[in-house]
Amino acid sequence: MNKTIAIVDDHNLFAQSLKGLVNSFQEYEVLSVFKNGQELIDYFLANKKHPDIVLLDIRMPVLNGIETMEWLKDKYPSQKVLALTMEHEEEIIIKMIKTGCRGYLLKDIEPDEFFFALNCVSNSGYYLNEDFSEALKCPKEQKTFKNFSQREIEFINLACSERTYKQVADEMNLSPKTIDGYREALFQKLELKSRVGLVLFAVKNKMVSF
Template sequence: MNQSIIIVDDHKLFAQSLQVLVNSFEGFEVIDVFKNGEELVEYFQQNNTEPDIILLDMRMPVMDGLETMSWLKQNKPDQKVLALTVDQEEDTIIKMLKLGCRGYLLKDIDPDEFEHALNSIMEYGYYSNQTISEALNHGEQKEKYESLTGRELEFVQYACSENTYKEIAEEMNLSPKTIDGYRESIFAKLRVKTRVGLVMFAIKEGIFKI
C-alpha cells in the first residue's frame, strides 16, 4: 500500500507540480490538495482518512503554517508534517518544530532529495538535510548527548526558545562571547550546523520536550 500524502499550499501551480512529483515516487500517493490550513481542518473534522505525511506551506492566507501546526498539535499530535518554505526562516522554522513539525523542505529542493525526505520521515520520523545537521542520521546520538556539560544543556534549552543569542547571554548571566563559545562547542559535539539543527536534535533526543 502506498504512503498517503496531503499537500497544503495556496500556490495552485506549485501544488499541482508537487502532486505530480510525489505520485512519481515509488510507494507514495497524494490523496488530497488544499490551499490553506482551514481547508485541512475541515477535512479532518469530517473524519476523513489521516494521511501518513502532510506537506505544509508555511506562508498561506486564511490559516498559515504556524496556525495549522498549532491546531494539529492540539488535535492530531502524532501527525507527521513536513514544512514547505521558500527560504530558511530560522525563527519560524523553530516555532514549527516546537509545534511538532518533523522537518522542512525548501521549495527548490532537488527531486531526489525530496524523495529521500519522504522516506526519511517514514523510516526515522524526522528529516534533516545536510545543511541543518548530520547528527539526526548518525548512530551516536546518545554519546553526543552525554558529552554535553550541565551549562551546555542549559544553553540548549534556551536555544529552543525564541530568545536571541544576546538575550540567552543575559538569561544565563554570561557574556555574548562565552555564549558564542558554548554554541560552537555544542555544534561541534553534536555535529549540527545551525540553530534549527540543534533544535531538531534536542526535540528528537528528548532534551527539549514539545
C-alpha cells in the first residue's frame, strides 16, 4: 500500500508539479493538495484520512507554515511534516523544527534527493540534508554520541533556542570567541555545517525538548 502525501503550498503551478513528481514514485501518492495551512486544518477537522507525510510551505497567506505547525504540534504531534522553502532562512527553519517539523526541503531540490527525503522521513522519522555528512544522513543504524561535556550540552540547548550566539555567550558567561570555538568543535565532531543541522541533530537524538 502506497504512503500518502499532502501538499500545502499557495503556488498552484509548483504544487501541481510536485504532485506529479510524487505520483511518479511507486511507493507514494498524493492524497490532497491545499493552498494554505487553514485548508489543511479544515481537512483534519473533517476527520478525513490523515496523510503519512505533509509537505508544508512556510510562507503562505491565511495561515503560514509556522502557525500551521503550532496547531499540528498541539493537536497531532505525531504527524510527520517536511517544510518547503525557497531560501535557507535559519531562524524560520529552526522555528519550524521546534514545532515538530522533521526536516526541510529547498524548492530547487533534485528529484532523487526529494525521493530520498521522503524515504528518510518514512523510515527513520527525519530528513537530514546538506547540513549533515553522507554518513549521518538517514542512517540504517542509529549513531550515538556519548562524549559530550556538560558545557557542550549547555551550549547545544542554548543554540536550540532563539538566542543569538552573542546572547548564548552572555548566558554561559563566556566570550563570543570561546562560543565560536564550541560551535566549530561540535560542527566538526558531529559532521555538521550549520546551526539548523545542530538543532535537527539535538531534536532527533532527544537532547532537547520544546
